[in-house]
Amino acid sequence: MDFTAELQRQAARVERGLDQYLPPADTRPERLHTAMRYSLQAGGKRLRPVLVLAAADLGPGAPAKRADPLPAAVAFECLHTYSLIHDDLPCMDNDDLRRGRPTAHRQFDEATALLAGDALLTHAFALLAEHYAGQPALAHALLRELAEAAGSRRLIGGQMADLLAERQDAATAADLEFIHLQKTAALLEAALVCGGLVGGADAATVATLRRAGRALGLAFQIIDDVLDATADSATLGKTAGKDARAGKATFVKLHGLDASRRFAAQASATARAALRELPGDPGFLVALCDAMAARSH
Numbered sequence: 001m002d003f004t005a006e007l008q009r010q011a012a013r014v015e016r017g018l019d020q021y022l023p024p025a026d027t028r029p030e031r032l033h034t035a036m037r038y039s040l041q042a043g044g045k046r047l048r049p050v051l052v053l054a055a056a057d058l059g060p061g062a063p064a065k066r067a068d069p070l071p072a073a074v075a076f077e078c079l080h081t082y083s084l085i086h087d088d089l090p091c092m093d094n095d096d097l098r099r100g101r102p103t104a105h106r107q108f109d110e111a112t113a114l115l116a117g118d119a120l121l122t123h124a125f126a127l128l129a130e131h132y133a134g135q136p137a138l139a140h141a142l143l144r145e146l147a148e149a150a151g152s153r154r155l156i157g158g159q160m161a162d163l164l165a166e167r168q169d170a171a172t173a174a175d176l177e178f179i180h181l182q183k184t185a186a187l188l189e190a191a192l193v194c195g196g197l198v199g200g201a202d203a204a205t206v207a208t209l210r211r212a213g214r215a216l217g218l219a220f221q222i223i224d225d226v227l228d229a230t231a232d233s234a235t236l237g238k239t240a241g242k243d244a245r246a247g248k249a250t251f252v253k254l255h256g257l258d259a260s261r262r263f264a265a266q267a268s269a270t271a272r273a274a275l276r277e278l279p280g281d282p283g284f285l286v287a288l289c290d291a292m293a294a295r296s297h
Contacts, residue, residue, distance in 0.1 A: 003287040007050070010284075014049040015041075017070040018077060021127055035108045035116035036123075040081045042099040047220075047292075048080050048187055049073035052195040054288070055209055058280040059199020069198040071131035072142060075124040076191050079150055082124070083187075085117035087159070097239050121150070132198075141197050149190035158182025165249035176249050177218070184224075185217025192216075205279060212274035216289060219267035223295050225250040226260050268293040 018040055027033040056069035088095040088103040089110060096106055104113035125143060132139035149155060161179045165171045192213040196206050229252045233239055251260040268289055275285045 001283050001287070003284065003291070006284050007288070007291075010050045010053050011046050013053060013070060014046045014073055014077065017049070017074040021071060021074045022078075022123070031108065031112060032115055032119060035104055035112050036119055038107060039085050039098075039104045039113075039116060040078065040120065042101055044081075044099050046077065047288075048076040048191040050288070051188060051191040051213070051285075052076055052198070054285050055192045055195025055201075056199035057195075058205075058278055058282060058285075059196070059201055060279075066200055067132060067135060067138060067198045069195055071127045072194050072198050075127040075146065076187065076194070078120040078127070079124040079146065080187060082117040082120035083150075083155060083159075085113050085120070089113060092159075092163070095239050097233060124150075138197060142194050145190050145194050145197070149186040154182045154186035158184070158186065162248065166247050168247075168249070171249040171254070173254060176251065176254055179249060180218055180221040180251075181214065184221035185214050188217035188220060189213030208274055208277050212271050212278075212285075215267050215271035215274060216292070219264050219271060219289075220292055222251045222260055222264040222267065223292065225252045226257060226264065227295060228252075229257065265293065 022037060022040060023033050025034045025037050050073075052073040053069050056066065056072075057063070059066050084098055085104045087093055088098055089105055095103055097103060101107070104116055108116075124146065128139060128142045128146065132142060151157070152160075158179050158181070161175070162183055165175060165179065189210055190213070192209040193206055196209045201209065228250070251263060255263065272286055272289050275282045275289060278285070
């Protein structure tokens with residue numbers, strides 16, 4: 001397998017899906033829909049939707065007989081982008097740069113950015129409800145998975161815990177793990193699980209995907225902590241060093257760079273081992289895990 005070519009193929013599927021499943025920019029009110037597309041089509045790694053597609057591709061049976069994973073993949077990117085728009089707002093991280101371009105509230109204004117994020121969040125659930133309506137059990141499972149991952153006990157709860165931990169020297173390793181597992185790992189875990197559900201995976205395979213996603217998400221966020229401390233803004237596509245300036249609880253702050261890299265390597269190894277247990281050919285997912293781990297060096 002040519003990993004780079006496969007990654008480009010999957011990312012191209014995502015880009016086509018984003019254009020296909022998002023309201024056109026000239027939909028009234030145009031400013032809102034332009035802002036939604038501005039943030040969603042700004043690029044990025046597209047990791048979450050690619051995980052959905054790759055996990056679905058492992059499903060049993062002929063691809064033509066499986067449900068189309070693309071609407072679910074787009075739903076994840078919509079929800080992820082909403083979280084970034086809100087994360088960048090002045091009341092949160094107050095950032096000026098995201099995906100290599102001005103953040104939504106800088107490009108438009110704070111109210112428009114807030115509403116664009118709200119609209120993308122809502123659109124994510126609408127996509128699942130609409131495109132899997134013919135398979136009620138699948139639609140229910142996908143909606144439940146995404147709602148749990150995005151809710152107050154996971155993504156939003158992790159964001160709240162992250163804000164509370166700012167400039168608190170008493171943050172513990174357990175506090176930090178909670179933040180990373182909820183704020184970041186929740187969506188990566190759910191992306192793999194939802195891909196598996198769309199692909200017709202059995203309960204054991206879904207459990208393995210969940211285990212892999214949890215470890216992959218933890219590794220991803222630890223690596224982000226490392227890169228925030230070591231890379232420049234041009235490389236990151238967002239403002240470098242902002243975690244330290246904000247006094248955020250990070251693995252680097254708590255454990256240092258070398259230990260953080262070791263923790264990331266351990267979590268990546270756990271994810272890789274779980275991915276190798278999957279049926280079919282998980283080679284692309286394993287290679288994707290390896291590529292993510294390589295970002296920390």
